Amino acid sequence: xxxxxxxxxxxxxxxxxxxxxxxxxxxxxxxxxxxxxxxxxxxxxxxxxxxxxxxxxxxxxxxxxxxxxxxxxxxxxxxxxxxxxxxxxxxxxxxxxxxxxxxxxxxxxxxxxxxxxxxxxxxxxxxxxxxxxxxxxxxxxxxxxxxxxxxxxxxxxxxxxxxxxxxxxxxxxxxxxxxxxxxxxxxxxxxxxxxxxxxxxxxxxxxxxxxxxxxxxxxxxxxxxxxxxxxxxxxxxxxxxxxxxxxxxxxxxxxxxxxxxxxxxxxxxx
Amino acid sequence: xxxxxxxxxxxxxxxxxxxxxxxxxxxxxxxxxxxxxxxxxxxxxxxxxxxxxxxxxxxxxxxxxxxxxxxxxxxxxxxxxxxxxxxxxxxxxxxxxxxxxxxxxxxxxxxxxxxxxxxxxxxxxxxxxxxxxxxxxxxxxxxxxxxxxxxxxxxxxxxxxxxxxxxxxxxxxxxxxxxxxxxxxxxxxxxxxxxxxxxxxxx
Numbered sequence: 001x002x003x004x005x006x007x008x009x010x011x012x013x014x015x016x017x018x019x020x021x022x023x024x025x026x027x028x029x030x031x032x033x034x035x036x037x038x039x040x041x042x043x044x045x046x047x048x049x050x051x052x053x054x055x056x057x058x059x060x061x062x063x064x065x066x067x068x069x070x071x072x073x074x075x076x077x078x079x080x081x082x083x084x085x086x087x088x089x090x091x092x093x094x095x096x097x098x099x100x101x102x103x104x105x106x107x108x109x110x111x112x113x114x115x116x117x118x119x120x121x122x123x124x125x126x127x128x129x130x131x132x133x134x135x136x137x138x139x140x141x142x143x144x145x146x147x148x149x150x151x152x153x154x155x156x157x158x159x160x161x162x163x164x165x166x167x168x169x170x171x172x173x174x175x176x177x178x179x180x181x182x183x184x185x186x187x188x189x190x191x192x193x194x195x196x197x198x199x200x201x202x203x204x205x206x207x208x209x210x211x212x213x214x215x216x217x218x219x220x221x222x223x224x225x226x227x228x229x230x231x232x233x234x235x236x237x238x239x240x241x242x243x244x245x246x247x248x249x250x251x252x253x254x255x256x257x258x259x260x261x262x263x264x265x266x267x268x269x270x
Numbered sequence: 271x272x273x274x275x276x277x278x279x280x281x282x283x284x285x286x287x288x289x290x291x292x293x294x295x296x297x298x299x300x301x302x303x304x305x306x307x308x309x310x311x312x313x314x315x316x317x318x319x320x321x322x323x324x325x326x327x328x329x330x331x332x333x334x335x336x337x338x339x340x341x342x343x344x345x346x347x348x349x350x351x352x353x354x355x356x357x358x359x360x361x362x363x364x365x366x367x368x369x370x371x372x373x374x375x376x377x378x379x380x381x382x383x384x385x386x387x388x389x390x391x392x393x394x395x396x397x398x399x400x401x402x403x404x405x406x407x408x409x410x411x412x413x414x415x416x417x418x419x420x421x422x423x424x425x426x427x428x429x430x431x432x433x434x435x436x437x438x439x440x441x442x443x444x445x446x447x448x449x450x451x452x453x454x455x456x457x458x459x460x461x462x463x464x465x466x467x468x469x470x471x472x473x
Contacts, residue, residue: 047425064448074393077386087371144452174432175422198440200433202411204418222425224418229445265414268407 048219053178054166056266057150057194059230065145137244146247149267151254152186153242162254166223175201179226188243193232202227203266205259225266352473
């Protein structure tokens, strides 16, 4: 529709200005630009999609994860192989000398040397993972070996739905500012300090309203995801707040399937 | 003084020359002979006087040249190439070259060596799967971002351009990786001195 009007405008212009061959190209481009700008503004005002920005806040792992069975086997094998290829240490030389001395004394009962493998055992105070602490879904200290994603329960179309905290875009702000506002406006997230990774969104979710709710101006919503990393936990959130820290596997339980597909790609499974 | 000497010698020679002419007989010339003129001019000729002057010109030049050559040689001697800083990690300590420290390699049974080979192959497969999973995850994330930017472009140009702008406050970005044990809350580190004993070499 807009294209046709543009063509008509140009054709009438070319019919009238036959004499000014030199001026025509210049003025026609100026006219084109003006119409393009008008078209852009017109389109934005009539866009049927409402824009929203959501924040995908991740708490990255604090402890290194335990080794899987094959990793443990491989680690033991490598220890053995390196031990076989190594030179004798001072302690081992001392033990050999002591053994020789004892055999020269011809003592009947001498104790066998201690095992050589004590050095391979890792002496460390590994954090005893407390099972109860892992079950507390609202605490950001659960499951220190995995990365967690923040979920909030918000009202969408009158129903409470679990999703990434989102807010509606307003005029005069960039989408990243909308995402920051979405995080700040959460009631229980007062002390959370997050670092947003860049100005560009990392994913999008398009949601078309059901036929009954569609009007001329709104067909659906587009939710843009922005990635953020938790830099400071802050004070522990009060109980009962509609907040969740979920592992990547647990997201499936809370999010809707179509939404889950889009979020799955953003939350890297590494 | 040389003039006076020459005059004195001339007189002596004329006195002597007179009787010699008488001896010669017939000629009786009072003028001195040819050898006399040569002797007269012996002490007063230019070449005799100019020789010490030539020496003066050449000597300072020669001395100067000699001094310069000596200086250049000294400078070349002083230009020694700087010593290389030793790489302490690459110098094998003499303790390790001791022969008494060699460990006797144990004989592995066939079963054990086979088990090791099979475990190595399994590990190779496991690592490959891990790597492929990583690469795929990164590709999916990039695809998701590309889609998001396309949708944003369809929506509005300004927001798209604002999204493409780089964030100046993000870098330098640092984050401590996962440790073996979690950090203690309310941990007070004790005060202490830190004495740096790294060896510093100067060239």
